[in-house]
Amino acid sequence: MKLENDWFIQPTGDPFADVGGYVIEYFREKFPKKNILELIKEATYIYVKNWDNNLHSFFLNSTITHNSNKGQKGIDKTLEYYQSLLEDKRDAQEGYCRITGQKTKLYFAGRDNHIMSGSATLINFHHGFQSGILLSKEVLIRIFFSPLGLIQLGNKVALIQSNNEEVNRYFVKRILDNNFKDLASGISKSLQKSEFSNPANTLFDFAHKCISDLKIAASDNTTGTKGITLNLYHFTNFGASPEIKLYTLPAVVFLFYQKCLSLEFKSDWQRFVNYHYRSSGFKDAYYNDATSTWENKKDSVGYDDYKTWRNPVYERLLNGESLLGLFERWSRKNKLNIKIIEIYQQVLRNMDKRTLQKIQDLTNFIIEDKDFTKKSITRLNGMKSGYDIRQFFLNLIAKNYYNKNEKALITLEDYVEYLFPDGASWRDIRDLLLISIYQKLHETDTSLDIEMPELEAEQELES
Secondary structure (H helix, E strand, O other): OOOOOHHHOOOOOOHHHHHHHHHHHHHHHHOOOOOHHHHHHHHHHHHHHHOOOOOOOOOOOOOOOOOOOOHHHHHHHHHHHHHHHHOOOOOOEEEEOOOOOOEEEEEEEOOOOOOOOOOHHHHHHOHHHOOOEEEOHHHHHHHHHHHHHOEEEOOEEEEEEEOOHHHHHHHHHHHHHHHHHHHHHOOOOOOEEOOOOOHHHHHHHHHHHHHHHOHHHOOOOOOOOOOOOEEEEEEEOOOOOOEEEEEEEOHHHHHHHHHHOOOOOHHHHHHHHHHOOEOOOOOOOEEEOOOOEEEOOOOEEOHHHHOOOEOHHHHHHHHOOOOHHHHHHHHOOOOOOHHHHHHHHHHOOOOOHHHHHHHHHHHHHHOOOHHHHHHHHHHHHOOOOHHHHHHHHHHHHHHHHHOOOOOOOOOHHHHHHHHOOOOOOHHHHHHHHHHHHHHHHHHOOOOOOOOOOOOHHHHHHHO
């Protein structure tokens, strides 16, 4: 029963077991003189006395959640169960733990002592028609501690896991710090509640905190944030409707987001993101860029309130969908650092930087003539197919030739390799050219009287 057993805290790759390990690690530091059973007692007191046995999203009919186990009875039965595990007094079989891989005594785990597992009545859920998943006592104890390191997100529980151990530990420590702060104040009644109601906002808010607080998540020329991935498990183990959904913020998205939050881009990026928050409960609203508020005839809402609304920018980044339509729509009336789009295209869309340079060259050629710029914007907005933009580029080549410019505007290599390579979308090229033109006009403070059509992006945002 000593604490030296590394399997109480050794990372395993299993998200629930690892959260429990970080909680045990935290408890050891907070209660350095207590052994593992005494730490279990501390956690049990919190679950029963402070949280009123409210662990139904984790354990079904357990020593704590069963209706007959209220108050001291729940405490006694819980401690009796885990003490019997620690003293090897329960029926077990020798084998390899499904999570740690260690050869040891194994115990059946079901919905009463393990999260998102099958039960004895659903034996086809497990390998070899066993009565439950076979786990070591250390893993079962770690699972017991895990609720203290998780958050309530909407009507389910959320766990954020990274492939980086420091990030995982940071996620759990923030929650535990708040838990013990609330316990000391006498206001802790259940899990820490997220201020957000959807996984997308939660993931990007946590990524923001990591980038702000952790050196490992800061930009670095050698490692950068290339390796940091975030997974959010949104689940409930409650009653007859257990459910789990996985949301992933890939490493390339984390890297792009980190760059957007750098001093050079943060202001432009935040304005762009703020404009795209949406709430069905705040009708006929518009974004006031000067005050960073959302307003309608009756009310004005600040960032601390509207940051919990859904945001198509975050949703599209998580779903691997293009942001170019949103960038183009925003660029019509707003200045946006073109480097943000260039980084987005290179990091997330794998675009060759020579394609981006060619777009800039074409933009510089188009904006030399104000009337031609107007005609070009109108024509680009009216395009319906790849044929239209190809014809547009051929006309640019002809115009450059008739202007007797010595340098070719578009070479055969440019056309084949960079403007229309295999797998490229003509819409992406069209949108990038429009964005580049708009930004050049903003930079030169040039105003053009053009009637802008509403694109699909506008309709999607309002739906």
